[in-house]
Amino acid sequence: MSYIEIDPTGLGNYELALARIPELEVDLASAVTSLKRVQEDNGALRDIHADLVSAYKRLQEQSENVKVQLQREQDEKKGFLWSSRRRLQCGGYGWKKKQKR
16 A cells, blocks of 8 residues: 655655655764764773672672671680680689699
């Protein structure tokens, strides 16, 4: 199903198409420019995303390292407290009271 366009200027469809060529060229140039800009933006966003992923991984590793270090320090503190308590229960730091004979 096609329709016939009525041309008030008396030009045929071919002539109308030829007359629209400059307009279509401008539209095409504008579309190409927009596409280039969008592609550049997309590339920049990909770079930003890669940087964010890298920073996130680095922060995760730092967080894990801090957790391990904190756990180690807490374990050392618990060990120190346990050994100090044990020393007190056993009579000090290895000094024995002299026994009366």
